[in-house]
Amino acid sequence: MTQTAKAAVLWEVGEQWSVEDVQVRDPAPGEALVRVMASGLCHSDDHGVTGDVPGPIPLVGGHEGAGIVEAVGKDVTRVRPGDHVVLLPLAVCGHCRFCNDGRSYLCDLNAYAQQPTGPTGLFPFSARSREISSFTQLGTFSEYLVASERQMIKIDDSISFEAACLVGCGVPTGWGGAVNIAKPRIGDTVVVVGVGGVGTAAVQGARASGAAYIVAVDPVAFKRDESLRFGATHACADLVEARELVSELTLNVMADSVIVTVGLLEGALFADLADLVAKGGTICVTSVARFDDTTISIPINAFLLSNKALVGNVFGLTNPLWDVPRIFDMYKQGVLLLDEMITRRYKLEDVNQGYADMHAGVNIRGILTFS
Numbered sequence: 010m011t012q013t014a015k016a017a018v019l020w021e022v023g024e025q026w027s028v029e030d031v032q033v034r035d036p037a038p039g040e041a042l043v044r045v046m047a048s049g050l051c052h053s054d055d056h057g058v059t060g061d062v063p064g065p066i067p068l069v070g071g072h073e074g075a076g077i078v079e080a081v082g083k084d085v086t087r088v089r090p091g092d093h094v095v096l097l098p099l100a101v102c103g104h105c106r107f108c109n110d111g112r113s114y115l116c117d118l119n120a121y122a123q124q125p126t127g128p129t130g131l132f133p134f135s136a137r138s139r140e141i142s143s144f145t146q147l148g149t150f151s152e153y154l155v156a157s158e159r160q161m162i163k164i165d166d167s168i169s170f171e172a173a174c175l176v177g178c179g180v181p182t183g184w185g186g187a188v189n190i191a192k193p194r195i196g197d198t199v200v201v202v203g204v205g206g207v208g209t210a211a212v213q214g215a216r217a218s219g220a221a222y223i224v225a226v227d228p229v230a231f232k233r234d235e236s237l238r239f240g241a242t243h244a245c246a247d248l249v250e251a252r253e254l255v256s257e258l259t260l261n262v263m264a265d266s267v268i269v270t271v272g273l274l275e276g277a278l279f280a281d282l283a284d285l286v287a288k289g290g291t292i293c294v295t296s297v298a299r300f301d302d303t304t305i306s307i308p309i310n311a312f313l314l315s316n317k318a319l320v321g322n323v324f325g326l327t328n329p330l331w332d333v334p335r336i337f338d339m340y341k342q343g344v345l346l347l348d349e350m351i352t353r354r355y356k357l358e359d360v361n362q363g364y365a366d367m368h369a370g371v372n373i374r375g376i377l378t379f380s
Contacts, residue, residue, distance in 0.1 A: 183210025185325015
């Protein structure tokens with residue numbers, strides 16, 4: 010018997026989210042039905058609205074969430090009804106080559122992330138006599154969703170759903186971008202370009218790693234000020250100002266690593282980034298670009314002969330089944346601030362206002378709450 014739910018649906022690129030009744034199908038084998046309690050308003054979902062990143066339209070948005078398992082399909086072993094879970098945009102099968110060699114963030118099942126359906130071939134939602142997809146096979150902008158158990162991790166009941174939803178995507182991606190990719194050593198200089206939700210997590214990862222200088226770069230004064238609460242030592246409005254500051258701080262050695270967490274990446278940005286990083290340093294790219302923006306510009310010889318590295322970031326190179334519980338342990342110990350990252354809370358019907366506020370730069374992270 011299908012479940013009726015309110016959900017935010019994107020019917021056409023360029024339109025706003027439409028909050029309306031949808032039907033959520035029963036869980037198939039290997040799947041679970043989850044009552045969503047909180048969902049982050051990540052910029053990635055908005056890329057579908059703007060058309061920066063093509064997706065299977067129509068779809069229910071949301072990929073950063075937490076909730077309660079209501080029912081499970083046949084052969085489900087990872088979760089059971091009543092469990093509190095964090096929902097992951099990346100599946101972890103535990104059987105493919107990448108899961109088995111410790112790189113579960115590259116699990117083969119993630120080939121389905123932007124497809125109309127998952128391996129079952131079944132659409133998760135329906136409305137207006139049409140079948141509807143879900144963003145990254147989740148759809149956390151819905152009161153209920155059905156998804157693979159491989160995209161769920163049981164969490165302790167003491168963890169709030171609001172804090173937990175942030176660990177569905179933005180926090181592991183940003184924190185891991187610092188700790189696992191940039192890998193600051195004690196005393197290093199780190200620059201974080203863009204300090205929204207992901208960037209703020211990166212700042213915290215750099216702080217926890219012992220970086221001496223953490224320079225936050227953002228054109229929005231509110232975000233620059235907030236970054237200082239989370240561990241940034243300095244804040245700049247743009248890369249020109251950041252280059253002058255980092256040159257002064259390091260006696261012109263420049264930054265050991267630059268973590269890029271801007272909302273929309275442009276290829277032309279890379280020349281300035283290359284000039285900001287030191288010899289032997291790393292540029293960690295934790296952003297997405299338009300699919301038709303396929304060219305970057307860097308000074309090839311100066312970059313390569315200085316042993317500089319340009320590295321992509323998938324989920325902070327974290328292995329969710331192992332790292333997500335550790336992230337929550339750090340949260341409980343006060344090492345990682347999650348509650349403080351939440352600037353505003355919205356009801357589902359206010360999802361479009363939430364994204365308007367994101368574009369206006371007034372949030373570090375806005376979230377949807379369901380009651």
